[in-house]
Amino acid sequence: MEETSEVNTERGEFDYHNSAVLLMETPHQVSRNTDTFPCVSGQSETVEDLQVPVADSTVDPEKEGAVNEDNVNRTEFHESKEVYMSVGQTEDKPLKKSERRLASRRREHWSSKRRLDSGQITSTSKRVRGDISTVQKLSSDGFPIEHPFNKDGYRYTLAEPDPHASGDLEQYAGKAVPARLYRVVLPQSILLSMNDRANQLNLSDDRLSVTGDKGYCTVRATHCVSRGGWYFEVTVKDLPSGSACRIGWSQNYGNLQAPLGYDKFGYSWRSKKGTRFHQSRGKRYSSSYEAGDVLGFYIYLTEWRPCKTVILPDHHKNQTLIKFRNYLYFEERDLVEKAEKSLSPLTGSKIIFFKNGKSQGIAWEDIYDGSYYPAISLYKNASVLMNFGPEFLYPPEGLTNYRPMSDAIDQAFVEHTLADMLFHLEYDEDTAGNAVHYSRQSHKR
Structure with a gap:
């Protein structure tokens, strides 16, 4: 032709x-199903950002697009006082009127930077406290109606607790939740x-x-x-x-x-x-x-691949775990340039x-x-x-x-199951090896 x-x-x-x-x-x-899904409780309907399920509740002004002006310290919001105070400021030394106006402008600026575009996040630096024991049902097709889109260099994969992971989710209530305790939610239909x-x-x-x-x-x-x-x-x-x-x-x-x-x-x-x-x-x-x-x-x-070629899907267990609208997602960066260089016929x-x-x-x-x-x-x-x-x-x-x-x-179930199993085997072996090494060092001392 x-x-x-x-x-x-x-x-x-x-x-x-x-x-x-x-x-x-x-x-x-x-055990892989999408009937139920754990969420982080206590999130109000007004929360407008992707959140990482950890205990720290601070916001990084630099990552939130704070405005820098000469001779003015960065500020942080103190919820108990409902005012912005300069870093290092004490209650005995209140803010001046000009500083309060500047803090108010910054507060409006940060708030606008955190607004979502059609449900999409603009920042993942916000930290919240969470109780991971609450369970919430998924939609009929197995995916939340409100969700983050894959764009702006980031990808999001819905996650659910992995019943075969070593460790108890209860012990992480209010703390950083390890991504290894979760696995990818697999749709029941294509x-x-x-x-x-x-x-x-x-x-x-x-x-x-x-x-x-x-x-x-x-x-x-x-x-x-x-x-x-x-x-x-x-x-x-x-x-x-x-x-x-x-x-x-x-x-x-x-x-x-x-x-x-x-x-x-x-x-x-x-x-x-x-x-x-x-x-x-x-x-x-x-x-x-x-x-x-x-x-x-x-x-x-x-069908045939060289032995070094990885053909199992990504388990995502070494990536960041974030929360959006009471559901947890694995977050990963789009490494487009790296992927292009690795392409081969x-x-x-x-x-x-x-x-x-x-x-x-x-x-x-x-x-x-x-x-x-x-x-x-x-x-x-x-x-x-x-x-x-x-x-x-x-x-x-x-x-x-x-x-x-x-x-x-069915093939996806098999491949993801194998990927999860291999991760758990390697993780458990590494954990056991580190424990033995620590024990020997303690015995020598």
């Missing part, structure tokens, strides 16, 4: 199969993600349909795959004049505020002219698609797109190694409907080596 380059100008070795059978029958696997999306996109109640708004932006699914052949379907519900969509596969560092295929982490198929995109460059691929078409998306990721991998069951040919071969999510980018008010299987409207013709994305649910 002849290809012509088109520059994009639109911005806007472990045997898991045998392990799976054993793990799915164990209490460790059965849907479009509530927080791994641009907040401009509108999801349906069942989280299987999405409608765009103005410029290009992206949403990813809740589950990813890292090896084997996988397939999902998308029905184009509405594609008004002037709108467009790009659909395909994305790694977790793909830019959500840009069209899919804008960077190195995504591969997409565009409705207009049927162009395929990767790294902001489009190449002729197929005819265009329109409303009513049913599209298929196949990815094959080579995966020999034998490929992506194929289908229209109404018919293959449009191989779109890419030897794509970058990594874990890939089904992803959709919409421009203006385009609308699509997802079908993750197991039954498809148009089974892909000539394709046999694939699994529906719905199968990724």
